[in-house]
Amino acid sequence: MSLEAEIRRLRELDWRELDIKEAGVWPWSLQLICCLLLFLGIFLGMHWYLVSPAKQELQRMREQEVELVREFRSKSLRAANLDTVRGQMEELEARMEALQEMLPTGAEVPSLIDSISEAAIDNQLSIDFIRLRSPSSQEHFIERPFDLQVRGDYHRLASFVADVASLSRIVTLHDFTLEPGSGGVRDLRLSLLARTYSYRHDGGGT
Template identity: 65%
Template sequence: MSLIVEMRRLGELDWRELDVKEAGSWPWSLQLLLCLLVLGVMFFGMHWYLAASAKEQLDQVRAEESRLILDYRSKTAQAASLEAMREQMSVLDASMETLREMLPTGSEVPSLLDSISEAAIDHQLAIDFLRLRSQVEKDHYTERPFDIQVRGDYHRIGAFLADVASMPRIVTLHDLTLTPEENGQRLRLSMQARTYSYRQQGRGES
């Protein structure tokens, strides 16, 4: 019955005449609602004051956790492939060493030119000139160009070019020009050849 009476009192209450100074005489149900409202506001304020910063820190920790997990997975994958990468590096180092051995040192360039001259003579070609140009410094190697001009028939010139290209030391051929001589029986070959020397940083040429 008291609950029905309280509900009736709330229904008959003139909210405009309520005075905070007389809060003690308000219906107990109204007082209870106000207490709950005050407690709710206090709880919300405490939560905002105490938990907001903690929630922000929690979000930062979670973000850091995600980053660390990704970093861990990346490093785990790298560690799993480390042995294969080492094997690949070993193969590449061996290939690089083989290529370096095919590059003449500065002191070996004259003997390389002699080998080219001997190849021309072996194929019965007349040598007009075999002239070394100034070397060109690159980032990791030195380029050593030289001009060649020989005369002979087509097949002998072709065999000579094949011999030069297959020499133990790397020689590349550029700007080939093949022109007939006046009698039409022989051809003149003019070209630039290049060989290379490996440069180690801080150690000069190999």
């Protein structure tokens, strides 16, 4: 049977009367088309069932590879800078130890008060009072405040403040009040709040 005749049969075929049970007597071209469609459906189904999960897994592995490469580069950079970081840590630890040595212990506070008194006497100032307040415990240190009031002329008071700031132990000065004294024009009264600090070695007590 020629191809032209087969095409004519397909054109003349009443598609509404086709019965799958009589597929054996359908025109061979129609049977071929049905077989191709069936094969295509099976191929697409196998592709969806087998190939798609594999492609998804491949994509996941590629994304994981990118993440691992990024992590490797980050760790490599940190490893390359490890010596620098260690040097910086050692420098910070040394500075921290130096600062801790400048903080008096609780037992050294009276000696620090004596040093402040000596600074006032050396600058020919009169000491009205040095009054300790209750210590305040912080997370890493203990704050030890005290009120201080001295009298003298402006230049001696300035020299006294400079001497206190240059003590070997850390003392911070706050709440300055400068008022005229009772001893004449050059007599001034300086009141302030001073704070020193103690490092908490064991995280406890004062």
